Amino acid sequence: MxxxxxxxxxxxxxxxxxxxxxxxxxxxxxxxxxxxxxxxxxxxxxxxxxxxxxxxxxxxxxxxxxxxxxxxxxxxxxxxxxxxxxxxxxxxxxxxxxxxxxxxxxVGSVTEVRIPDPDEEALRDLSRLRSGTAKDLAHARQHVNAILLRHGIRYPKDTRWTKEHTRWLHRQSFEEPALQFTYEADLEQAELLAVHMARIDKHVAATAAACRYAPVIDALMCLRGIQMTTAFGLAVEIGDWTRFTGSTIGSYLGLVPSEDSSGQSRHQGPITKAGNTYARKLLIEAAWQHRRPYVRPGERLLRQFDVVAPATRIRAMEGNHRLHRKWEHFDERHKLSVKANTAIARELAGWCWSLAAPLQQGERMNPA
Known part of the structure; x- marks a missing residue:
């Protein structure tokens, strides 16, 4: 033995x-x-x-x-x-x-992965289902646009996939039977996926409102670029935000630079891309929104501010102004936009942590 x-x-x-x-x-x-x-x-x-x-x-x-x-x-x-x-x-x-x-x-050199409970894993699966469906819908719509473009047919307006655009798509026809069948099949696939996406979004909204991460989701939605599906994805992918600090959350998500240093030489390269790929993708997408002009909160943010505590609201407003100023600073320096956005995403992760971690810490100190 x-x-x-x-x-x-x-x-x-x-x-x-x-x-x-x-x-x-x-x-x-x-x-x-x-x-x-x-x-x-x-x-x-x-x-x-x-x-x-x-x-x-x-x-x-x-x-x-x-x-x-x-x-x-x-x-x-x-x-x-x-x-x-x-x-x-x-x-x-x-x-x-x-x-x-x-x-x-x-020898104690194993880096452990946090094991989620079945309920948390089910919420992650729902979030990733939405992400996969969005990708499939984008590809299906791209196929429809590609067929029209290859045959010299262009929609006269800039806004697409509206009701008007859909009616215009159904009016298009081709002389070749094989091409007509292909076009109709691609259009049908895009429409079916759009309906499927709407059904998933409805279920995500209902689940987010009733799950244990609801307070965290409401807090994250106070930041620009983070709406329901993004907040839900970040909340369930990271789970326990109290595991991190404002400086370590970026490392966990692979948003910090890689490094190859030896002796007196120090070289930093691209981000590590370690950790949770899906959460990193959500932050990268959300960070772009902070480049847009920002003077005061819009209607969506004002409505969202009403459902959170004053401390959360104040912190979120500070984050929104800070991230936009950072974007302006990068633009003034003519920083490459992709690199600048990655830096903004890294700081956005810290602001998300500053909103979510205190809520979860408070729940632990004051259990229901």
Whole structure:
């Protein structure tokens, strides 16, 4: 019986490869088993009671980790982007991956991923459904526009995908039957996706108003460029904002510059793009709105200010003015707009944290 065992698991859809290691005795045990949490638990319990297990984050999700934790096994999920691998290590197998995970866990070099509960994960899936549908809708509309453009047909107005534009699209026709069928199919697909998107947006709004993140969502919507779907996405993707500070939230989202320094030489490169890709994308898109002229809050912001506490409202107004001034400063220096927007997104992440974290901290101190 091992005194304390560190177990690395290489988890796949079909099977799981386990590697158990006791650093004190050097004893090891490797085993390949079906990807059934009950079978994995049965094997791990051979080394109980002092056991810690780890597996790499990936498409298999958190089902196994939740199952093991519910059974009393300490299981962590390692951030795949933070796993160290020697540059000369060119051999990669499931057994070696499991062994490396066990060794990293034993020396304390595993960066853990926060495991969301099933309800939080369901909210993330809803947010990502909306994002995927928006992308599909944009592609479908692009196909319709491309067909018309290739055949010299141009809509005379600048505003598209309005009711008037839709009626105009239905009036277009082509002599070739195959082309006409293709055009009608693409147009039908775009219209179906638009209806689907409207249904998802309605459900997102209802869910956001009733979920546990509702106060955070309301607070985030006080910032320019962040409306319902963006606020909902940021709230559920980050979950617990109190894990971070105003300076670390940007690093978590991969919005800080990469660095390659040695000796007296220091070189900063593009942003790291580590962490949550979807949340980073939402902030990048929202940051562009702060470049637009801003003197006073518009009607949407004024309505939103009425539903939050005065401290949140004041903080949001400070953020909106600060971010717009930063954009003006970058424009005066003729800063490349893409780089400037990334810098604004990084600071916007900090302002989002300053609105969300105090609310969650207050909920913990004053539970209902």
């Amino acid at each position: 091992f005194e304390h065992t560190f177990i690395g698991l290489d988890v796949h859809a079909v099977n799981v490869v386990g590697h158990a290691l006791n650093p004190a005795t050097g004893e090891v045990s490797a085993h390949t088993m079906p990807a059934d949490p009950a079978i994995v638990l049965e094997w791990i319990r051979r080394f109980a009671p002092d056991v810690t297990a780890v597996y790499e984050s990936g498409p298999t999700g958190f089902v196994l980790a939740r199952y093991l934790r519910a059974a009393g096994i300490n299981c962590v999920v390692a951030a795949s982007s933070k796993l160290l691998r020697a540059p000369g290590d060119r051999v990669k197998t499931d057994r070696r991956d499991a062994r490396v995970l066990a060794e990293m866990l034993a």
